[in-house]
Amino acid sequence: MTSPADLRQRHAELAAGPRPPRAREAAKLLATTEAALLASGALGDVTPLRPEWGALVGGFRALGRVMALTRNEHAVxxxxxxxxxxxxGPGHILVLGPDIDLRMFPGRWAHAFALAGQRRSIQIFGADGEAVFKLYAGEETDRPAWARLVQEFAAMPDSAPPLAPVPAEPPAADGLVDAKALREDWLALKDTHDFFPLLRRHKASRRQAFRLAGEDLAMPLEPGAASALLEAASVSGTPIMCFVGNRGNIQIHTGPVAKLLRTGPWFNVLDPDFNLHLNEAGIAEAWRVVKPTEDGAVTSIELLDETGEVIALFFGARKPGQPELQAWREIVGDVAHRHALSPVVA
Structure with missing residues (x-):
């Protein structure tokens, strides 16, 4: 079985190559988990942290300006x-503010570490060794406060992260869903936050619900709709909401997007306060989705991977009690018209 010492040696050999891989890719090449690679010390001096999740995240408020990173397989x-x-609250940590906006689910967290060095970070992982959330120090971070937080939560871990990757759970098979009842309940929505309970109530996956609801509520689009949407929002200056998450955390950006760059399969937003890296090759399905609310219809473009998991969600910037931006609705309408998979009558 691979040992921490073996991981350190094998990682050092990788790092000495002409193109040293990032930690996530290095873990894959070494047939281990990113959490185990970090815990081994291969990436630098590391301190395990106590899993007192609410207190730890609350401590982030003292750190000043930081960079919060949440990713899945196809979006960062x-x-x-x-x-x-x-x-x-029960089962969640809520972070609100104009900068950092998170919906965290600590029941899916298992390990946390502070990594020292030039690029200090605090990294949280699930029981499978997959990264859930990472926090990075920057030039404006309060370094003494960072050191105090790490010292306060430093502890011997109760358990080590898994050395071997845990096989991903296969997507659940679609069950029988009453399409008529699903559509009726969808049309009766009062808030976008009621959509997940609707799926759970009907025992439907997101992808299954999209396919059954009707094209007025969920229209299939070409994968290129995502970059087209971002390009249109950048040109017009229309503020958006971009959600990217995994099973342990969802991270939200609200605001404009400006600097866009395509590098290979990755479509990137590279703004001073917000970066998005979207692997378009991983987009199996894109949908224009309409959800009724008490404030009027709310429109989104939602990206799914080949297993039906969410890659990213895009909405127009809005708060509860406010109608959707007309500029956003026009952008989505135009993108849906140009990138629809089914014929659209002009």
């Missing part, structure tokens, strides 16, 4: 700013 969401309002 990086947001710069300060932690402000942090609250905990």
């Amino acid at each position: 969401h990086e947001r710069y700013g300060r932690f402000e309002d942090v609250s905990t």
Whole structure:
């Protein structure tokens, strides 16, 4: 079985190559988990942290400007700013503010580490060794406060992260769903937050619901709709909301997007406070989705991978009680018309 010492040696050999891989890719090449690679010390001096999740995240408020990173297999969401309002509730930690906006689910967290060095970070992982959330120090971060936080939560871990990758759970097979009842309940929605309970109530996956609801509510689009949407928002200056998450955290950017760059399969937003890296090759399905609310219809473009998992969600910037931006609705309408998979009558 691979040992921490063996991981350190094999990683050093990788790092000495002409193109040293990032930690996530290095873990794959070494047939281990990113959490185990970090815990081994292969990436630098590392301190295990106590899994007192609410207190730890609450401590981020003292750090000043940081970079919050949440990713899944096909999208990376990086947001710069300060932690402000942090609250905990049954099964969740809620972070609200103009900079950092998170919906965290600590029941899916298992391990946390602080990595020292030039690029200090605090990294949180699930029981499978997959990264859930990472926090990076920057030039404006309060370094003494960072050191105090790490010292306060430093502890011997209760358990080590898995050395071998945990096989991904296969997607659940679609069950029988009453399409008529699903559509009726969808049309009766009062809030976008009621959509997940609707799926759970009908025992439908997101992809299955999209396919059954009717094209007025969920229209299939070409994968290129995502970059077209971002390009249109950049040109017009229309503020958006971009959600990227995994099973342990969802991270949200609200605001405009400006600097866009395509590098191979990756479509990137490279703004001072927000970076998005979207692997278009991983987009199996894109959908224009309409959800009724008490404030009027709310329109989104939603990206799914080949297993039906969400890659990213895009909405127009809005708050509860406010109608959707007309500029956003026009952008989505135009993108849906140009990138529809089914014929659209002009």
